[in-house]
Amino acid sequence: MPPDKAALAPAPPVPPTAAPVGLNQAEAALVQHYPHLVRLAYLVLPPSLGRNRRVLTAHALVQRSLPRGRRAPGGAGIPGPRRAQTTGPAARQAGYAYVRVRVLRQALEAGRPLLRLARPVRAQLPPLLPRVWGLRLFPRSGGADELALDQRLSALSGPARAVFVLRGLEGLTDPEVRDLLGAAGADDIDTALTEATAAASPGSASPGPEAATDTSALLRSTEFDPCSLQARPTDLMRRRQYRGAALAVTTAALVCGALFGLPGGWGPNGPAAPAYARNPAAESALDPAGVRRIAPAAWRTAPRTDFSVWPARGRLTHDTGLLRRALAVWARPGDAVHLSATPATPTGPPMGSPQLLYAGEVDGVRVVLFHDGLRVVRYAETDGGGLAALDFARTDGADEAASGALVLGRSDGNVRYLTAPWVTGTAVRDLLAPTAPARPLHRDAHSVTDPLPSPTTPRASCTSWDALEVSTADTASGTASNTASDTPSGTARLLTDLGELIPARLTSGPPHAAKDVSTPADRAAWARTACLLPAAQGHGVRSVNSWEYARQPLPESNGTASWLCTRAETWRGPGSRVLAHFQAPSPDPAAPAALAARAADSPACGPRDPRVLAGVLWKSRAGHWYLLAAGTPDLRTLTATGGVSGTSRTRTLALPARQNTLAELHGRAADGTEVDALH
Numbered sequence: 001m002p003p004d005k006a007a008l009a010p011a012p013p014v015p016p017t018a019a020p021v022g023l024n025q026a027e028a029a030l031v032q033h034y035p036h037l038v039r040l041a042y043l044v045l046p047p048s049l050g051r052n053r054r055v056l057t058a059h060a061l062v063q064r065s066l067p068r069g070r071r072a073p074g075g076a077g078i079p080g081p082r083r084a085q086t087t088g089p090a091a092r093q094a095g096y097a098y099v100r101v102r103v104l105r106q107a108l109e110a111g112r113p114l115l116r117l118a119r120p121v122r123a124q125l126p127p128l129l130p131r132v133w134g135l136r137l138f139p140r141s142g143g144a145d146e147l148a149l150d151q152r153l154s155a156l157s158g159p160a161r162a163v164f165v166l167r168g169l170e171g172l173t174d175p176e177v178r179d180l181l182g183a184a185g186a187d188d189i190d191t192a193l194t195e196a197t198a199a200a201s202p203g204s205a206s207p208g209p210e211a212a213t214d215t216s217a218l219l220r221s222t223e224f225d226p227c228s229l230q231a232r233p234t235d236l237m238r239r240r241q242y243r244g245a246a247l248a249v250t251t252a253a254l255v256c257g258a259l260f261g262l263p264g265g266w267g268p269n270g271p272a273a274p275a276y277a278r279n280p281a282a283e284s285a286l287d288p289a290g291v292r293r294i295a296p297a298a299w300r301t302a303p304r305t306d307f308s309v310w311p312a313r314g315r316l317t318h319d320t321g322l323l324r325r326a327l328a329v330w331a332r333p334g335d336a337v338h339l340s341a342t343p344a345t346p347t348g349p350p351m352g353s354p355q356l357l358y359a360g361e362v363d364g365v366r367v368v369l370f371h372d373g374l375r376v377v378r379y380a381e382t383d384g385g386g387l388a389a390l391d392f393a394r395t396d397g398a399d400e401a402a403s404g405a406l407v408l409g410r411s412d413g414n415v416r417y418l419t420a421p422w423v424t425g426t427a428v429r430d431l432l433a434p435t436a437p438a439r440p441l442h443r444d445a446h447s448v449t450d451p452l453p454s455p456t457t458p459r460a461s462c463t464s465w466d467a468l469e470v471s472t473a474d475t476a477s478g479t480a481s482n483t484a485s486d487t488p489s490g491t492a493r494l495l496t497d498l499g500e501l502i503p504a505r506l507t508s509g510p511p512h513a514a515k516d517v518s519t520p521a522d523r524a525a526w527a528r529t530a531c532l533l534p535a536a537q538g539h540g541v542r543s544v545n546s547w548e549y550a551r552q553p554l555p556e557s558n559g560t561a562s563w564l565c566t567r568a569e570t571w572r573g574p575g576s577r578v579l580a581h582f583q584a585p586s587p588d589p590a591a592p593a594a595l596a597a598r599a600a601d602s603p604a605c606g607p608r609d610p611r612v613l614a615g616v617l618w619k620s621r622a623g624h625w626y627l628l629a630a631g632t633p634d635l636r637t638l639t640a641t642g643g644v645s646g647t648s649r650t651r652t653l654a655l656p657a658r659q660n661t662l663a664e665l666h667g668r669a670a671d672g673t674e675v676d677a678l679h
Contacts, residue, residue, distance in 0.1 A: 026066050029095030035227045037062045037103050042139075042226040043165040043219065044107035047154040052136040055226045057110060060127030065102035104162060105184040111158035135231045142223030143460035149218045152199050159192035164199060168215045171660060228538070270325030270381065270388065282349065286331055288323035290353040291370075299421050305400040307357070307371045311421060313446040314360030316368075322359060326368040326379035333390050341392035342500050342540035344572040345375060358418050360446060362409040369406060369418065371395065376406060376501055393501035394540065394571040401516075402542060404470045404493060407501050414451035415497050417468055419443060425471035428452050429494065430464050431530035432590040434523035438469050455533070456499040462531035462592065467496040468503060492518060496544075498537045504568070505543040511567070511607045514545045528583050528593045529566055535598070536568040536577050544568045547605065549612055550630035552652040556620045559585035563630040564593065565605035565612045565678075578605045580614035580678050582628070597678040604678055611635070613667045613677045617657060627663055629653040635667040635675060 030037065041058035049057065153161055159181060166172045166180060174193060181189050200215065222228055284290055299309035316322055331349035333339050341347050350372050357369035357376070368379040378391040395403075405417040419426060426449055427438035442450045455465045472491050494517045495503035507514040508522040517526055529546045536544060550563040562583040569576055577600055581593035596614040603609040615629030627644045631651045638653040640646050643661040646653065657663070665677040 023067055025095035026099055027095075030062065030066060030099050033096055033099075034062060035225075037065075037099060038226050039220075039224060040100070040165060040169060041103050041107045043153065043169065043224055044104065044111070044158065044162045046111040046158065046161075047150065049110075051139065055137050055139070055229065056127050056130055056132065058107075058226050059130050061103055061106040061110070062099075063130075064106065065099045067098070101180060101183045104180065108158050108162060108184055108186055111161075135233060137229045137231055139225050140222040140228060140230055141458055142218075142221050143458075145214075145460070146218055146221050146223035149215070150223065156195055156199055157192065159186040159189065160195035160199070162186065163192045163196035164215075165219065167196065167200070169219045171216070171662075173660070222534070270329050282331070285350045285352050285354070286324075286327040287353070288320045288327060291323060291327075292353055292355040293317070294355065296421065305422065306398045306403045307376065307395055308355065308373065309421075310355075310357050310371070310403075312356040312358070313418070313448075314358045314367075315446070316359040316361065316366065317356060319359060322366055322368060322381075323356070325381065326359075326370070327354075329379060329388060329390055330370070330377055336388060338387070338389040339391075340389075342394060342571065343575060344540065345392045345394045347390075347392050350377075357406070358408065358446070360448070362416060362448070363411040363451075365409060365411075367409055369408070378406075378408075378501055380409070391501055395502065396571070400472070401493060401505055402502070404472065404505075405468060405495055405503055407497060407503060408448060410454055411451070413454060413457040415454040415456075416451050417449045417495075417503070419447045419449065419470060420472075421447070422473045423447070423470045424473050427469040427471075428466050429469045429523075431467055431494075431496075431523070431526050432462070432464050434520065434527040434589055441468070454497050455530075456497055456537060465496070465530040465533070467494045467506065469494055492516065496533065498533065498541055500538070500540065502542075502571075504536070504541045507543060507545040508547065509545070510547055510549075511545065511605060511610045514543075514547075524589060525562070525564060525583075527590045528586075529564060529581065531592045532566060532579055532581065532595065535579060539568065539575055539577060540570045540572055541568045541577075542571045549605075549632045550652060552628065552630050552654070554584070554618070554620070554628075555626050555654050556622055556624065558620050561585065561618075561628070563596075563614065565614075567605040569606075574601055576601060576606070578602050578612075578678065580605075580612055582614075582616050582618075584618065599678050602678070611667075611669065611675050613638070613665060613675050615640075615653070615663070615665045615677060617659070617661060619659075625657045625659050625661070627653070627655045627657040627661060629665050629677075631667045631675065634669050634671075636670050637668045639666045639668075640664070641666075 038058045041061045042054055045054045045057055045061075047054070153164065156164060162181060162184075163177055166177045167174075172180065177193070178189055181192065186192065218224075293312040294309055296311040298311065299305060302309040327350070329337055339347065350370070351374075352372070354370040354372040354377070357371055359366075359368045361367070365380050365382055370377045370379075374394065374396045376393050376395050379388070380391075381388045400420075400422070403420055404423060405419045408416045408418045410416075417426075426441040426443055428441050429438040430436060441452060449468070452468070453464070453466045455467075470493050472493065494506040496506055498504050506517050506526065508517050508519075508525060509515050517523060525546055525548055533544065544566060546564055546566045548562050548564050552561050552563065553559075554561055564581055564583065566579045566581065567576060568578075578598065579595060580597040582596050583591075583593045594616060596616050605612050611632050611634065613629065613631040613635065615627060618626050618628045620626065627640060629638055629640065629652065631638060633651065635651040636649070638648045638651065640653060640655055640663045642663040644655050644657045644663040646655040648654075651667075653665075667675040667677075669675055
């Protein structure tokens with residue numbers, strides 16, 4: 001049976017007689033649990049506000065939730081935090097409980113209708129801060145289940161929405177929900193409880209644990225994450241109408257005059273902004289005749305193997321006009337250019353003449369790839385001068401393994417790659433089909449692959465995950481071919497598209513000895529891990545390593561489960577993502593693992609600190625509940641406290657429990673170091 005996701009790595013509740021909360025405690029709780037609190041506010045706010053205002057209002061409510069003085073009122077009667085994010089000393093728990101009730105009170109106030117003669121409270125007004133001009137922000141779209149849940153939430157009243165969210169997101173019982181809503185000033189709590197119960201399982205009077213688990217997972221999806229956002233422009237036509245008539249006429253005359261005199265609607269510099277300075281060094285960097293072109297065979301004898309030895313490829317490498325426009329837009333992107341960059345990637349002009357990697361046409365779009373030693377830059381334009389895009393990605397510290405391919409373009413849900421000159425073959429491997437053979441993938445004479453489905457395409461369910469498998473030559477001997485017949489041979493690496501210019505490398509094994517995914521056991525583990533990869537999208541990820549750190553015999557002879565940790569490393573260093581997940585026995589080799597815990601910017605599961613400890617509630621085939629936990633090999637004892645108490649003298653633990661049991665996990669390493677559960 002699957003683990004109960006609503007009670008993963010829980011923490012003990014705050015005592016009803018909690019001490020007064022200090023400003024430092026409340027501030028620490030707000031900073032530590034900020035994404036969780038913003039999600040809570042976003043879900044309770046009325047959907048009628050619109051997604052953009054809900055996002056900004058949710059952030060504003062959380063940011064306004066600190067006490068005004070040095071101490072806040074006592075925490076009596078406020079239920080404690082129930083999730084893994086709230087583990088820690090009693091003071092931190094009380095701080096979280098105080099901030100949570102403040103957030104909930106403001107979210108409920110924001111949902112009350114404005115009355116004509118009544119003075120509105122602050123939460124009912126649009127937030128002054130944060131403020132965004134010219135853009136609409138909204139969470140990433142989910143699937144059909146998330147849309148259905150959003151529609152159900154929109155039909156509920158504010159207090160009923162709060163009940164629904166506190167049950168599913170916080171894991172609170174009805175008495176705790178009642179106390180918390182009372183502290184938040186909610187009206188008609190009994191009606192809200194009844195309304196939320198009816199909405200929790202349409203058509204069923206008593207929702208079961210499976211429905212609660214599904215609802216909890218949906219509430220944690222990207223559809224309801226106001227900290228992982230997409231941006232779109234506001235109403236551009238309305239914005240134009242606000243311009244003065246004289247300015248509009250003058251601008252139109254200048255633009256029309258330029259369009260009449262230039263073919264395609266662009267000048268020689270394309271959609272670049274006007275030049276801001278006359279600097280000889282800057283101008284020489286924008287000269288298409290000065291771009292650096294690496295010899296096709298240079299990589300064979302180069303002292304290092306990375307993007308700096310890629311040759312220039314493509315049919316348009318000598319198109320001076322295209323290269324001039326690409327360089328000019330890079331230096332001065334105009335308003336018509338769509339610009340994107342991976343986190344912490346500078347978007348400034350080239351630092352000297354860049355290296356040309358590719359110039360050609362891909363699916364009807366002209367594409368140019370540059371490399372300046374620290375970044376890869378992609379310029380793309382459509383025929384007729386309609387649209388242009390500029391994308392940046394960091395490459396500092398790249399090695400051979402990280403320089404195997406670049407995303408050349410995406411179209412109709414597919415992705416094409418440009419492969420390194422030392423790549424001898426390419427294939428497609430579905431991570432969710434571990435026993436299926438890789439499918440050969442053709443490349444043209446310029447090392448551009450045929451299109452393959454991109455796993456980043458939004459979809460309702462995770463039924464496949466196509467990764468690029470590249471076979472590489474021995475770069476020391478310099479043997480490689482660049483023929484159109486690409487049968488994989490030699491060392492094989494798996495790369496996956498995570499929505500950025502550089503695909504992420506997939507590896508397996510302990511952090512200090514991670515290796516490429518090559519064995520049946522590696523592929524079997526990734527088959528149940530791949531559907532967790534969307535959590536790493538958009539973070540500038542360089543590589544993702546998955547490691548089976550423990551195996552645990554299940555109670556009642558229910559088989560053996562696996563515990564894995566998956567760590568995504570970024571190009572910039574900070575911003576890593578760590579996931580601990582539990583794989584119960586299943587006849588389906590691609591059955592998704594249950595997420596036990598997650599962390600950001602944590603050294604856990606990495607070379608610096610490979611230790612991991614996580615736990616779940618699990619239900620046996622006979623219907624009995626157990627608290628299961630497992631740690632990495634250097635842990636010698638595990639201890640559970642709270643709703644379930646017990647100690648194991650090994651690195652695995654199994655204790656009888658009840659559904660929704662709350663417990664706190666601790667471990668002790670061989671050297672005496674205390675290890676807390678991942679959260």
